Amino acid sequence: MSETHAQTVAFVRDTMLAPEPPPVAESGAVKWLRENLFSGPVNTVLTLLGVAIIWFLVSHFWDWFAHSVWNASSLNECRQIIIETWGEGARGACFAVIRERWNQYMFGFYPSALYWRPTMAFGLMFVALAPVLFSESLKIRRTVLVVTAVVTLWAMVQLNAPGAWLVFAAIVLVGGLAISERHVSWLLIFSVLYPLLGVWFLWGGSLWGPIMVLVGPLLGWAAWTLVGRFSALLATVAAIVVTLLWWLMFASRAAADAEGLLSLAIPFVRSDQFGGFLLAITIGVAGIALSLPLGIILALARRSDMFLIKSMAVIFIEFIRGVPLIALLFVASLLLNYFLPPSTNFDIILRVIIMVTLFSAAYMAEVIRGGLAALPRGQYEAADALGLDYWKAQRLIVLPQALKISIPGIVSTFIGMFKDTTLVTFVGLYEPLKSMSDAVRANIAWKGIYWEPFIFVGFIFFIICFGMSRYSMYLERRLRRDHR
Amino acid sequence: MADVSAPAEPPFRLSMLIYDRRYRSMTFQVIVFILVMAAAWWLVNNTIRNLAVLGKDFNFGFLFQRAGYDIPQTPIPYTSDDTHLRATIVGLLNTLIVSILGCIAATVLGVAVGVARLSNNWLFARLMTVFVEAFRNMPLLLWILIIYAIFTEILPPPNAYRGEDATASMIFFDNVALTNRYTAIPTLAMTNDPGSLDLGARITFNWATIAFVVVLVGGWFVRRAILAWAQRVQDATGLRPRTWVMNLAVMTVPSLFLIFWFGLHLEAPELRGFNFTGGINVQNGLVALWLALTLYTAAFIAEIVRAGILAVSKGQTEAAFALGLRPRRTMKLVILPQALRVIIPPLISQYLNLTKNSSLAIAVGYMDLRGTLGGTTLNQTGRELEAIVLMMAIYWALSMIISAGMNIFNARVKLKER
Numbered sequence: 001m002s003e004t005h006a007q008t009v010a011f012v013r014d015t016m017l018a019p020e021p022p023p024v025a026e027s028g029a030v031k032w033l034r035e036n037l038f039s040g041p042v043n044t045v046l047t048l049l050g051v052a053i054i055w056f057l058v059s060h061f062w063d064w065f066a067h068s069v070w071n072a073s074s075l076n077e078c079r080q081i082i083i084e085t086w087g088e089g090a091r092g093a094c095f096a097v098i099r100e101r102w103n104q105y106m107f108g109f110y111p112s113a114l115y116w117r118p119t120m121a122f123g124l125m126f127v128a129l130a131p132v133l134f135s136e137s138l139k140i141r142r143t144v145l146v147v148t149a150v151v152t153l154w155a156m157v158q159l160n161a162p163g164a165w166l167v168f169a170a171i172v173l174v175g176g177l178a179i180s181e182r183h184v185s186w187l188l189i190f191s192v193l194y195p196l197l198g199v200w201f202l203w204g205g206s207l208w209g210p211i212m213v214l215v216g217p218l219l220g221w222a223a224w225t226l227v228g229r230f231s232a233l234l235a236t237v238a239a240i241v242v243t244l245l246w247w248l249m250f251a252s253r254a255a256a257d258a259e260g261l262l263s264l265a266i267p268f269v270r271s272d273q274f275g276g277f278l279l280a281i282t283i284g285v286a287g288i289a290l291s292l293p294l295g296i297i298l299a300l301a302r303r304s305d306m307f308l309i310k311s312m313a314v315i316f317i318e319f320i321r322g323v324p325l326i327a328l329l330f331v332a333s334l335l336l337n338y339f340l341p342p343s344t345n346f347d348i349i350l351r352v353i354i355m356v357t358l359f360s361a362a363y364m365a366e367v368i369r370g371g372l373a374a375l376p377r378g379q380y381e382a383a384d385a386l387g388l389d390y391w392k393a394q395r396l397i398v399l400p401q402a403l404k405i406s407i408p409g410i411v412s413t414f415i416g417m418f419k420d421t422t423l424v425t426f427v428g429l430y431e432p433l434k435s436m437s438d439a440v441r442a443n444i445a446w447k448g449i450y451w452e453p454f455i456f457v458g459f460i461f462f463i464i465c466f467g468m469s470r471y472s473m474y475l476e477r478r479l480r481r482d483h484r
Numbered sequence: 485m486a487d488v489s490a491p492a493e494p495p496f497r498l499s500m501l502i503y504d505r506r507y508r509s510m511t512f513q514v515i516v517f518i519l520v521m522a523a524a525w526w527l528v529n530n531t532i533r534n535l536a537v538l539g540k541d542f543n544f545g546f547l548f549q550r551a552g553y554d555i556p557q558t559p560i561p562y563t564s565d566d567t568h569l570r571a572t573i574v575g576l577l578n579t580l581i582v583s584i585l586g587c588i589a590a591t592v593l594g595v596a597v598g599v600a601r602l603s604n605n606w607l608f609a610r611l612m613t614v615f616v617e618a619f620r621n622m623p624l625l626l627w628i629l630i631i632y633a634i635f636t637e638i639l640p641p642p643n644a645y646r647g648e649d650a651t652a653s654m655i656f657f658d659n660v661a662l663t664n665r666y667t668a669i670p671t672l673a674m675t676n677d678p679g680s681l682d683l684g685a686r687i688t689f690n691w692a693t694i695a696f697v698v699v700l701v702g703g704w705f706v707r708r709a710i711l712a713w714a715q716r717v718q719d720a721t722g723l724r725p726r727t728w729v730m731n732l733a734v735m736t737v738p739s740l741f742l743i744f745w746f747g748l749h750l751e752a753p754e755l756r757g758f759n760f761t762g763g764i765n766v767q768n769g770l771v772a773l774w775l776a777l778t779l780y781t782a783a784f785i786a787e788i789v790r791a792g793i794l795a796v797s798k799g800q801t802e803a804a805f806a807l808g809l810r811p812r813r814t815m816k817l818v819i820l821p822q823a824l825r826v827i828i829p830p831l832i833s834q835y836l837n838l839t840k841n842s843s844l845a846i847a848v849g850y851m852d853l854r855g856t857l858g859g860t861t862l863n864q865t866g867r868e869l870e871a872i873v874l875m876m877a878i879y880w881a882l883s884m885i886i887s888a889g890m891n892i893f894n895a896r897v898k899l900k901e902r
Contacts, residue, residue, distance in 0.1 A: 322880035
C-alpha cells in the first residue's frame, strides 16, 4: 500500500479539551433567576409586584405574629405582657385565647367530664375509615392507624377517661391495626357498625337503641332468606318492608323494654350542648357519609329511562340547587315543625344534618351524572352484552368507572359541604366560627378579640379541607388505570 | 306453503307486571309515584293540621300590610310606612346589586389570577396559588366576617378625616373615604340635569340614564351592522375594510357627547359635621360582603380558567402557528373559543353560587332578600311558612333566570360541531 496518507496529517489530537464552564448568566442561581423571575419586562414587573405584596404582608403582620402571647387569662393581660416584653406601642397576637378556650372550641358546651367520649369516637372513626380510604397502601394505613391510636389514647388519658373505656378504645385501635395488617376487608364490619357506635358515643343514652336499630336489617335479612325460596322479587320487598316496620313500629319500644331488663346506658347529652368543631365535624361527617349514596341514587334516577322517576329526580335536584343553603336551614329550624305531625319534636342537629345532606346530595348527583355521561357508551353496551341486569351492570361496570371519573368533583362537593357547616350558626347552633367566637367575646376577659379566633378556626378548616383535596389527588393517581 | 306470521302475543297475565320487562318499569314507576304522592299528601296534611292547631292560615295578605321597619340602603325609595311587598322588592334589589357587582369583579379578578397562575414567573405563580388555596379551603363566612371586622374594627371613624392634622386620608385622589361605619364614594352629578321619568310607585329613572342606555344599545346594533357590511365587502372583493375606527367612534362618540351635554362629573364626598356628604355613603356591610364574595368566587373562577386554558392541547397552538397566525389571533381564533367551551358551564354555576351565597348578608346586617322577607318581615308577621316559601321561590326563579341566560350565551359561544 502507498504511504501517502501517513504523511498528510501533521497533528492528531489524542485528548479532549476540558469543558469550559458555562457563562455566568447561563448557570446556577443567575440562570434560574433570569428564566423564572426576570425573563422579560412583564415578568420583571410581576416579580416586583409579587415582592411588594410579600413585603406588604410581612411588614404588617410579622411583628404581630412574632409578638404573640400564648399564656394569659384575658386580653388585657395579653396586652400587658406584650407591652412589658416588647415595649410601649408594640402590637401582638393573643393566641392565649385559643389555649384558654381550647375545650370550648373543640367541644362546645359538652359536659367536661365526658370530653373523652367525642375524642374516642373521633379516633375510632379512623379505624372505620381505614378499609375505605386507605385500602390499597399498607404503609399509609399503618401510619394513620398508629398515629391515631397513640394520639387518641393519649388524649383520652388527658381527659380522664374511665379505665374500662380506655381499655375498650385500646382494644379496638390495636385490634384494628392488627387486622388491617392482614385482612383489611374484615375491618369493613367495623365500618358498618361505626355509625351506630359513633352516634351512641356522642349522644349517649342506652346501647339498646343502636342494637335495636341493627336488629332491623337482621330481621330483613331473615325475611329475605325465608321468602327468597319462592320469589327473588318478593324477597326484596319483604326484606324492605320488615326492616321498615321494625324500625317504625317496634324498635323504640323494644329498646325501652330491653333497657328496663338490663341497663346499658351511658349519660345522655342533649343536642344543644354540642358545639365547636365537635358539631362541625359531626354534621360534616354525617352529611358526607349520607350524601354520597343519596347522590348516586339521584344521579341514576336522573339518567333513568323511566319518565316519572327521571322527572322527580330533576325536580328535586333543580329545586335544591336553586335555593341557598341558608333558606334550607331555615326550613329545618322553622318549617319542619309544620310538615311533621303535631307535637313531634325532633332533634335540631338531626334536622340540620338532613338538610345539609339533601343539599349536597343534589350537587353530588350532578357531579356523578357528569361522570356517568363521560363514560363511553361501549361500556354500557358491553355490560348489556354480558347479560348483566341493571343493578349488576351499574354496580360492577358503570359506577366504579363513573365514580372514578367524578372523584375531583365529589371531593370538592365534600369540601364545600364541610365549609358550609359554618352556616348552622344562623339557626342557633354553636359552630366554631361565628357563634363560638361570639360566645368567647361575650366574656369580659376576651371582649374585643377578633383576629386570633378567626385565624385559629380558619387554620383548622384549611387543614381539613386542604387534606381532603390532597387525598383526592392521591386517589386519582392511585386509581389511574391508563399507562401514561 | 307454510303460513308465516308473527307468533301470537301471549295473553296478558297479572304476573307480567313484575316479570315482563315491558311492563316492569311501568309498575315500578307507578309504585314510586304513589309512594311519593302519599308522602307529599302526608306532609301537606300535617301542615294543614298544624296550621289549624296554631290558628293560622296560608295567606300572603301580610305582604300588603305596613312594614314598619327601616332599611338602611334602598335602591328605590322606601320608608317604614311602605308595605312588606315593597320591602321585599328592596331586599331583592339589594341581593341583585351585590350579586351583579360580585359577579363582575369576581370574573375580572378570577381570570387575572387564573392566567397569572400559568405565568412563567415563579414567584407570582406561587403567590397566586397561595391565594387560590387559601380562599378555596376556608369557609366564605370566615372571609365575610374577617373583612367586615377589618372595616368595623380597624378603619378610622369619619371624624378622623377632620381638620388640618387629620389622622386618616382619603384614597383614590381624595375620592373615596373608608370609615368604620360606611365607605364614602363619589356620586355622579350633572350640571344640566334633564329630570326624571316617573314610572309611578315612586320609582324614577333619570332621563340621562335612559339616554345612555339607548345610546349604548344603539351603538351596539350599529357596530353589528358595520361588521356585517365589512363581511359583505370581504365576501365580494376579498378585502376587508378597516372597521375598528368606525366601531370605536360608534361606541364612544355619542357617549362622550352625552357626558358633555349633561355636564356629567364625579362629585367627591366631603366631610361636613359628623358625616361625609355629597357622595354616596355605602354601608360597610355591602362593601365587606361584596369584597368577600368577590375574592372567594374569584379563587374558584381562577381554577376554572386555568383548567380551561390547560384543556386546549398544545398541538392547537402549534397548528395555528404553522398556519401563519400571529399569537394574538391564535389566542382569539383558536385557543379562546375552545377554552371558553370548557370554562363557561362551570362559570355559570359559580355565578349561581355567588348569588346564593349573597344570602350570607345575614352575617353583616346587609338587608338583602333574606334580611327583609326572610328576616324582619318574617319575625314581625310571624308568617314563617309563607315568607320562607316565597323567599325560596324568588331565589329559585333568580337561579333559573341566571342559568337560562347564561345557557343561551353558552350556546352561542359553543363550538359548532358538525
